Amino acid sequence: MSFDLVSAPWLRGLPRSGEPAEQSLQDTLLNAHLIEGLSLPSPTMMPAVLRQVLLPVVVHALGAPRSLGEWKNWFEQDGFSSQQREKLVVYLDEHRGCFDLLSDRTPFAQVAGLETPKGETKSVALLIPSMASGNNVPVFSCLTEGETLELRPAEAALWLLHAQCWDTAAIKTGAVGDDKMKSGKTTGNPIGPLGQLGVVMPLGRTLYETILLNLPVDYDGQAARGVPRWAAGPVAAAWESRPARDLLDLWTWQSRRIRLIAVETPDGPRVTRVVLAAGDRLTATPPFEPHTAWTHVAKPRAGQSPRYPRRHRSGRSAWQGLNALLALAVPEESDGVSTSLLLRQAGELYAQGCLPADYPLRVATYGVEYGNQSAVVEHVMADEVPLPAAALAASHQDLCQLLLEAVMQADRAAFSLDRMLADLRRAAGGDPLPRDKGGRPGEVLLHTLDPWMRRLLAGMSRQPDDIDVLEAGMSAWEEVVWREARRIAAELLAAAPLTAFAGRVKKAEKGEKKDVYRSATADRALTGALRKILPRAAEAEQERQAERNQTSSTSLKEEASV
CATH class of the missing domain: 1.10.132.100 (Topoisomerase I; Chain A, domain 4)
Known part of the structure; x- marks a missing residue:
């Protein structure tokens, strides 16, 4: 069985005209200027898809803009240029083997042959927070754990990415090859990397502009030197605790070791079972994390970082947190907040004339509130508000x-x-x-x-x-x-x-x-x-x-x- 994410349709785009339709990864990128956005089963999938796939592919294939002027040139193209489109096609063709979701040797964002000591598997509902699975018993669920859930490969790919970014914490099944496993389990697992943030993401008029607005200008060439996880070789069952090496490493972080198990049906392959085990652990959110606002503490306690990601509060609209989104100055001698790297960059782009004065910038916020030792999902937060780009400029x-x-x-x-x-x-x-x-x-x-x-x-x-x-x-x-x-x-x-x-x-x-x-x-x-x-x-x-x-x-x- 095979499901090639490069050429098989799995991302549902919202075109400026016509009906929404699933497109392949290649078509989504090449037609990004014709697509307003993506229609996904859960709003928290948007940052997962952008960070795990779209942004890393663009940066690894084309590099990131090296200056505000170069960023402006990309923006005024209103879509990838013919030369960039050719590079994207060549890149995806060269790495096609890394994007096969059901591959036996290099499954995308998974570990080939991953298994538990007893050979156990679980329902693929384990990847979906809103469905009953194990100790996760939602008040309303369309099926019980005893029933079989079948996911199309296109659906399974999205929930796979979602789990790598937002999965719950606590005990995970041990895996063969995990030397830190005890009694068939791995304890102390943190929540997924995005679950530790209050995600803040600028949005443009099209998917192409959204991709650009989420590309930090690569002044020192750090992003160009980075490598996404799929290009770094096969992932082993063993995991480690370490800091993120660079932006591409952070975006494609494998916080879980996962293997999707599919069966052949008259309607094609269907993913029914999954093995989900412990993955790499970030020792700290790096200062180059672009998708979060920050809280600063002038006099931190022993062992406490003076700067940590600012989480969203459930029940509050995004506009109620404008004080953090518009905080351009970084506090140095007092407690306070500062905005995200990308919103600060949007203000610089506006000040330098790279964005029109009346540009309809929007800011999306995403977050998850976990409960019961972070082992279950209590609330999912997602909002979107218009925000004047001029308000992010020091001159306004x-x-x-x-x-x-x-x-x-x-x-x-x-x-x-x-x-x-x-x-x-x-x-x-x-x-x-x-x-x-x-x-x-x-x-x-x-x-x-x-x-x-x-x-x-x-x-x-x-x-x-x-x-x-x-x-x-x-x-x-x-x-x-x-x-x-x-x-x-x-x-x-x-x-x-x-x-x-x-x-x-x-x-x-x-x-x-x-x-x-x-x-x-x-x-x-x-x-x-x-x-x-x-x-x-x-x-x-x-x-x-x-x-x-x-x-x-x-x-x-x-x-x-x-």
């Missing part, structure tokens, strides 16, 4: 500050609503909700504001240099936040019991003032907070109130004269 810090101001306003307005709910509960004779229990009006507000924030970001991307347009956008944004916060507050007041109207007086302790909690007091506190948080909307509201007062006064005078 005014735009950056406006974006951060908008995020801060949303967070503070949400906090004010939560505080109002706590005051209403006190006024009714109860206690505030515990931090980790119950629904929050602030969360409702942030969910309501989500499409408006994305609209604001998209609008600022189109005209990042027009200060009048930016101010008008901020004014409209504040009006929306004011309106939605007041709407949610009205619902809270309507739901409050009558006892909250009369209120409650908290007894004063020694040296403290009495606290009076009433629904009217809570409403007044929220209004005062919104006036401070949303100065533009507060001024507009004041003007509208003055107009209403003037209209009312005129009406009274007319009635009196009659």
Whole structure:
């Protein structure tokens, strides 16, 4: 059996026109300028496919741009040049044997002949976090572990790459040839390399532009000297703990030793079983990791790194983390955050005129939240937001500050609503909700504001240099936040019991003032907070109130004269 990833269709592209269709690796790269993106079974497959296959093939076959000017030349080609296309075809043909998914000698991203001491295999569902397998028992699963799951080779290839990047931690099956195996098992396995990051990935208008935006400019030629894993020789069952040697080594890291087992069926080969064992362990995330933002600690504890990848938080949209995405300066003497290498590079490209002023840059974020000793997947996080490239340039810090101001306003307005709910509960004779229990009006507000924030970001991307347009956008944004916060507050007041109207007086302790909690007091506190948080909307509201007062006064005078 054989499945040649170079020529067999397995990547479903989204063309600018026409119906989505599976394409081979070669066709996907050669037609990357005609494809908007990839349609994959799981959003977390996108960084896996890019890092494990597309980016390494391009860099190893063509090299990476050696300067911003060379990057600009690639960008203005709007697709690989005829010479580059020829090099890609020659490269893939020379390495075709490394890209056979079902090969007996050099299976792609696998170990040939990998087996356990007892010759055991497991269901291929082990590669799919959403399906029941072993201790992984999702609440909803389309089949049980006792049923047979058959995957087309195209599907199995995607889940294979996904496992190499995102697999869970804990105990793994031992493999013959693994000298660190004890009692048929290998313990202490970390989660996959991408699971240790909050993945941040710039996206372009086409797959070709996305590939370019994810290529770090190779100023010192380090990437050109690197070798992807498939070109370094067959992978053995034995594994090691070591740092990444270079970018291509990092991108094609084999965090697991895997062998797919296929059977022949009337419909062609189907992968039904798998052997999954321990793989290489990264001793630390290297500083040249391009797909993550960073947290900096000025005074780390003993044994702690002063710089480590910043993880995403479940339940938060990508725009709520703009403070990290837009943090261009690297903290040196204080705690703080800094953005990813590729977003910083995008800002440099914009500043040097390599990207158009109105370029519709998008940023995708991916992450996995693990549970129960990182042995199961609790949540998968994936989001995508428009982001003005100008905000990543040091010369446009005014735009950056406006974006951060908008995020801060949303967070503070949400906090004010939560505080109002706590005051209403006190006024009714109860206690505030515990931090980790119950629904929050602030969360409702942030969910309501989500499409408006994305609209604001998209609008600022189109005209990042027009200060009048930016101010008008901020004014409209504040009006929306004011309106939605007041709407949610009205619902809270309507739901409050009558006892909250009369209120409650908290007894004063020694040296403290009495606290009076009433629904009217809570409403007044929220209004005062919104006036401070949303100065533009507060001024507009004041003007509208003055107009209403003037209209009312005129009406009274007319009635009196009659």
